[in-house]
Amino acid sequence: MLQNIRVVLVNTSHPGNIGGAARAMKNMGLSRLVLVDPQDFPSHEADARASGADDVLAGAQVVATLEDALVGCNLVFGTSARERRIPWPLVDPRECASKVIEHAVQGEEIALVFGREHAGLTNEELQRCHFHVHIPSNPDFSSLNLGAAVQVLAYEVRMAWLALEGQLSKTENTEVAPERSSELATMDEMELFYEHLEKTLVDIGFLDPEKPRHLMPRLRRLYGRSSVNRSEMSILRGILTETQKVARGEPHKRKDQ
């Protein structure tokens, strides 16, 4: 579905930015690059900045006009740094990505159009777009590097695509192994731990049962919000057991004594 999305760079002056854009695209799983009248392409600088996204550069289509670049497109977004005199439907990158994916999934062809480094897109070019995309930025320093702008939009497209695929929640969750429910300590294991902790704190003289100072509720709150897993629980219990031995004056394993 991502192959339905083309990135169109209009009249780019610095080839390094073409390379940067290609790298950002490939990082985010996009592959179709269209260059409208680039000032310097192909170029070693583009290759260097692409840093391995050579296939995207090699497959780039070079055309003479924006019109040529948009042949076959169903939906076109044009990046716009500032508000224009002619009001146009304006979206932020997240809204843009959500529309992109919504249409790409239906097999439609989408274009994301980026303008010149200094001058952006002309009014005429912007009027060829269905939507304008504005990347929210510091009003005093609003012009993003071209590669960075491609990165932001491509990133949002990937996030929207992953959300649709349902991959995001699945892959991210499995990576966060300690939060998997099967590995978490159970409630009763946590209770046994708190009991053990309380006894140990009494043993070392830190907790005075007659003046508990809300110590246990505070420690419960701390460990409770950590989602302690089983292997951590066994470390914590081990520490308590050793501490109790020490408090009882039993020989312990310290090597330098």
Next chain:
Amino acid sequence: MLQNIRVVLVNTSHPGNIGGAARAMKNMGLSRLVLVDPQDFPSHEADARASGADDVLAGAQVVATLEDALVGCNLVFGTSARERRIPWPLVDPRECASKVIEHAVQGEEIALVFGREHAGLTNEELQRCHFHVHIPSNPDFSSLNLGAAVQVLAYEVRMAWLALEGQLSKTENTEVAPERSSELATMDEMELFYEHLEKTLVDIGFLDPEKPRHLMPRLRRLYGRSSVNRSEMSILRGILTETQKVARGEPHKRKDQ
């Protein structure tokens, strides 16, 4: 509030990337850049790529170690390209940004840490972070340009900030001011705690410095994700101090002995 957020670049080799990062930061309204042992800085290439974000470069703090860069920080995010052997709380850029703003609004200090161009952050550096951030990317081409990675995170931070600002302007300002009573422990306080914990575990014979069994990384992960606040920190430190007294055979306060 955005001034509570520092961007930390570790051991960057290409000065152009420092410039690119500075530009991305300023575009998104961030201004505090910390460079840990940069290989080439200051540099004309950094200035050129900063493209007007000279003030960010001029104000950049250059330090020798990641530890120095994190002094005073309450919450640290480290970018991670791949899964690590020791699983760590992992967030995507959006979740990261939401946590960043949630804490920055309370006046806490936040760091976003980015590793070396080719090697990323070391395991030891990653273990100093509360959370790892992974930018979802093409599994076959996953390594983003450093400036592009900074751009994505800074963009998400700005989006989260704008969303909050939107809420702020809608509701009464006073309603949103959160309590400061549960201020988080800073990174240096956490480091002192880990040092104290490690010594104590050696003292009671639980930790054998010659066979550390990943004990400290595991405990760092556990306490790191709990966002320990200052009053909890003083309880934990108090427990360690008492435990050490007991281990040294000093008289302790246990009443029933």
